[in-house]
Amino acid sequence: MNTKLEALAPSGIWQNFKNLTQIHRPSKKEARIIEYVKKFGENLGLETIVDSVGNVIIRKPASQGMENRKGVIFQSHLDMVPQKNNDKKHDFEKDPIEAYIDDEWVKANGTTLGADNGIGVAAMLSMLESKGLKHGPVECLFTIDEETGMTGAFALRPGLLKGDILLNLDSEDEGELYIGCAGGMDGNIEFEYISETVPAEHIAYEVKVSGLKGGHSGLEINLGRGNSNLVLTRLLRKAELSVNLRLCEFEGGNMRNSIPRVAHELVLVP
Numbered sequence: 001m002n003t004k005l006e007a008l009a010p011s012g013i014w015q016n017f018k019n020l021t022q023i024h025r026p027s028k029k030e031a032r033i034i035e036y037v038k039k040f041g042e043n044l045g046l047e048t049i050v051d052s053v054g055n056v057i058i059r060k061p062a063s064q065g066m067e068n069r070k071g072v073i074f075q076s077h078l079d080m081v082p083q084k085n086n087d088k089k090h091d092f093e094k095d096p097i098e099a100y101i102d103d104e105w106v107k108a109n110g111t112t113l114g115a116d117n118g119i120g121v122a123a124m125l126s127m128l129e130s131k132g133l134k135h136g137p138v139e140c141l142f143t144i145d146e147e148t149g150m151t152g153a154f155a156l157r158p159g160l161l162k163g164d165i166l167l168n169l170d171s172e173d174e175g176e177l178y179i180g181c182a183g184g185m186d187g188n189i190e191f192e193y194i195s196e197t198v199p200a201e202h203i204a205y206e207v208k209v210s211g212l213k214g215g216h217s218g219l220e221i222n223l224g225r226g227n228s229n230l231v232l233t234r235l236l237r238k239a240e241l242s243v244n245l246r247l248c249e250f251e252g253g254n255m256r257n258s259i260p261r262v263a264h265e266l267v268l269v270p
Contacts, residue, residue, distance in 0.1 A: 005099060005106060012130070017122035021097040021114060026082035027148040029093060030054060033078045037125070037142050044129060053155040056142040059162075060128055062135065069136025071163035074127070076120030076170060077146030083255055084111040086210055086262055116216070117146065120169030139163050146170070147257055172219060184218070186256065196246075202268040204248065207232065214261035221259070228252050228263035236265060244270055 005018040025033040034054045041048035041058035049057040056078075062069060082092035088110030098109035107113060124140045127133060139161055143152035171178055198204075209228040215221075229252040239245060245267045252263025 005101065008101070008106075010126070012126040013119070013122045016125045017115075017118055018099065020118045020122060021099045021108075023096075024093050025078055025080055025114070026092045027079040027145050030078050030144050034142075034144070037078065037121075040125060041128065041140075046128065049160075051155070051157060051160065053152055054144045055152045055156060057160065058128055058140045058142075060135075060138040060140070062137045063133070066134060066136045070165055071137035071139065072135070073139045073141055073161055073163035073166040074124050075141040075143065075166060075168045076117045076124055077143045077152065078117075078121060079145055079147050080114035080116065080118060081112050081147050081216075081255055081258060083214070083258055117170045123169060137163065141166075147255075184257075198268060199246075199270075202246070202270055204266060204268055206264055206266050207235065208262070208264040209235075209252075210262045212259075212261040215259045217257045217259055225259055228260040232263045232265055236267070 005021075006015040008014040020033070023033050023036055031054075034050065034056060037056045037058070038048055038050055041056070047059040051057070061067075084090045084092075090111050092111075097111060097114055099106055099113060100109060101107075106115070121142060124142070127135075127138070128140060141156075141161065143150075143156070145151040146153065168178075209226075209232045212226040212228055212231075215223065215225055232250070232252060236245065236247070246269075247265065247267055249266035250263075251265075253260030
């Protein structure tokens, strides 16, 4: 198992990505990555701004002779989805991501990798530190909390950015551009119920679904992968046809934008 990401090409991008795997950056807890990117820009002597919510903007002047070109804004988000396998001991607020190379893929050991959108951030950092690129005026916008509400993008003040063209580097496939998005929606469903004491001569059982592949609710939702919440609910409804079950507890999934991989329920059976 090869773990030397910096040996991949282009080395600058992969070195920056490896550095990002060592920084804790779950959504809404991006203080360390904000400070890291801020210092990155300042150490390069570039104009660096952190706005009121934590978005970071770094401006790089145009190369000589390119001053009259249209300004380009590159944008990526700093946060990542903190999800792990049940048997993996990992604290996303303390432990670095264990990234490794598996054939032609970079993967993580039992956790999410953070390439969404770490690879975009790494590309932008590499562009900022490059001395060989010829370019017009460049702005790099690093937004916060994309995965759980896009609060960084929504809070961006009008007029803060100066560029004419914006390229979002949160895509999936190299060489492809997206010009639209389906969007997303959150739903909160409430209902009333009457709690009961446990009847006599009943036994409690925990029923669990685990080991599913999961995935991103945006990118892999069309692949037919198992949803642990749905699988467990279907099992419960089928068992109810032959056994008088009483549901005590149901819990599944831990992220709003990932397909649930694990779910469990506590039921009473006569």
